[in-house]
Amino acid sequence: MLAGIVVEQVFGSALAVSATYRGATGDAPVRIIRRHGTADFTFDGAPISAGSTIVRVRRADVPNPAEGDRIDFDGTSFLVQGAPRLSAGGLVWDLGCVPFGPDPGTLAPWEDRSCVYETALAPWVEAL
Numbered sequence: 001m002l003a004g005i006v007v008e009q010v011f012g013s014a015l016a017v018s019a020t021y022r023g024a025t026g027d028a029p030v031r032i033i034r035r036h037g038t039a040d041f042t043f044d045g046a047p048i049s050a051g052s053t054i055v056r057v058r059r060a061d062v063p064n065p066a067e068g069d070r071i072d073f074d075g076t077s078f079l080v081q082g083a084p085r086l087s088a089g090g091l092v093w094d095l096g097c098v099p100f101g102p103d104p105g106t107l108a109p110w111e112d113r114s115c116v117y118e119t120a121l122a123p124w125v126e127a128l
């Protein structure tokens with residue numbers, strides 16, 4: 001199966017990093033690919049840009065990821081948020097993730113969202 005060979009080559013390359021997946025069945029060492037993205041949208045005429053982190057992990061390494069599971073890598077912890085999405089070939093999971101501090105569900109210091117208010121929402125709020 002060519003797709004399986006390609007997935008193994010990509011996740012074994014420098015494109016992927018080592019991580020620890022912490023799920024309901026325990027901790028597992030995995031290789032992941034992290035993607036950053038932004039979603040640009042408007043709210044009542046005000047432009048808003050929201051950052052997102054997508055973590056890709058092989059299905060062979062994590063057969064059943066779930067919302068609330070955790071991924072630790074590069075000294076940072078991420079919480080899986082939302083339903084995991086399986087790739088068209090069924091070999092790779094796309095996991096939407098948010099960073100968190102020692103208490104899951106809280107924003108980490110580097111995730112201060114005050115800049116979103118200052119740059120995007122301030123003009124809209126002041127117009128009220």
